[in-house]
Amino acid sequence: MAEDVDRIDETGTDEEESKPEEEKLEEKKPRKTGRRSNPFGLILNTRMLRRVFQILAFIGINGYILLSWFHMPNVQAFWLSIWQNLPTLPILAPLEAPFGVIAGSFDTMIREFATGIFPFFTLGAMIIITITVGRAPCGWICPIGTIQDFITLPKRTKIRPAPGTESELRKIKAYVFVIVAFLAVWVGFSRITGTAEALENTLGGFVNDAFAPLNPAYILFVVLPNQLWPTGLDTLWYFTQWEWALAQMGFVIFIFLISFWVPRWFCRWLCPAGWFYSIFSRDSIIGIGRNPARCTPDTCNVCEVVCPMNIRIRRYPYQHMHSPDCILCLDCRSHCPNDAIVLRFS
Numbered sequence: 001m002a003e004d005v006d007r008i009d010e011t012g013t014d015e016e017e018s019k020p021e022e023e024k025l026e027e028k029k030p031r032k033t034g035r036r037s038n039p040f041g042l043i044l045n046t047r048m049l050r051r052v053f054q055i056l057a058f059i060g061i062n063g064y065i066l067l068s069w070f071h072m073p074n075v076q077a078f079w080l081s082i083w084q085n086l087p088t089l090p091i092l093a094p095l096e097a098p099f100g101v102i103a104g105s106f107d108t109m110i111r112e113f114a115t116g117i118f119p120f121f122t123l124g125a126m127i128i129i130t131i132t133v134g135r136a137p138c139g140w141i142c143p144i145g146t147i148q149d150f151i152t153l154p155k156r157t158k159i160r161p162a163p164g165t166e167s168e169l170r171k172i173k174a175y176v177f178v179i180v181a182f183l184a185v186w187v188g189f190s191r192i193t194g195t196a197e198a199l200e201n202t203l204g205g206f207v208n209d210a211f212a213p214l215n216p217a218y219i220l221f222v223v224l225p226n227q228l229w230p231t232g233l234d235t236l237w238y239f240t241q242w243e244w245a246l247a248q249m250g251f252v253i254f255i256f257l258i259s260f261w262v263p264r265w266f267c268r269w270l271c272p273a274g275w276f277y278s279i280f281s282r283d284s285i286i287g288i289g290r291n292p293a294r295c296t297p298d299t300c301n302v303c304e305v306v307c308p309m310n311i312r313i314r315r316y317p318y319q320h321m322h323s324p325d326c327i328l329c330l331d332c333r334s335h336c337p338n339d340a341i342v343l344r345f346s
């Protein structure tokens, strides 16, 4: 499809500067295959399906907005019937969102730790989901991933750091996770033993979830609505904190602005939730593989050029691409000129 050709040409250009010499391959143009010659391909292709799914999930996660703003109780009831059967999802979604109908596993787990509760149920559900479908919720449901994907779409030239820099930057999210989890466990333990007062005073707004003030989902779905429509005395606090709220909004705008040039940079480098989910997703039952009879890794790197997570796909075994960063977006599969990328069930 013409769209395929555009995306490959656009995304490939600036990566060349950051690649080692042996990596500088002449990129293949996608050739027409049976799959892409489908006359309905423009509507029914995987990328289009994912975009639609992401939009529906974005609305669904904030399902109460349908009732509050648009007076659509039946539609809201439909979303609730789906979400009520799911405890939490491995995405980034805050517990306190006034319009939110489901929370992220990471957000819930941190709150439970900080309250002195061990998150058996949250962890169990998260592990089951991630060892089954990997980080597909990151690729198909998470609202922060969705916003970044849509911001990246119109940009023709993507910035992709050199592999060494990329791998160093990826470590940041692990450090963030360790700090946030450590503080949550510490606060929870102090609360159980009745010695939390000094710690609570020291941590202030960071006490229940140290990541929340910097969490774009928290800022968008909790701070912003509460700032514009305070729902109770507890949220009136924000009225006295406009400067802090504006700084948080500025941070969110910065995140989304950068993703115009660097696809999913927040997911790749900063998100502690994504890092935690990746521990269990590496060997998920559903994953990506390459057909060795079709893949031509020495002369083609299209899959790596289009991967929003900047994964060096050709370095992994053909049978199963065990990258913890794969979000199962299937962009590599959609763009592969040889139809060599396959879904694996193992």
Ligand code: SF4
Pocket (backbone or CB within 6 Å): 090, 091, 092, 137, 138, 139, 142, 143, 144, 145, 146, 266, 267, 268, 271, 272, 273, 274, 275
């Ligand atoms: S890495 Fe974090 S922000 Fe990105 S999609 Fe996953 S949970 Fe959402």
Ligand code: SF4
Pocket (backbone or CB within 6 Å): 288, 303, 306, 307, 308, 309, 310, 311, 313, 325, 326, 327, 328, 329, 330, 331, 332, 333
């Ligand atoms: S390897 Fe493929 S499916 Fe995984 S994140 Fe990259 S493009 Fe998406």
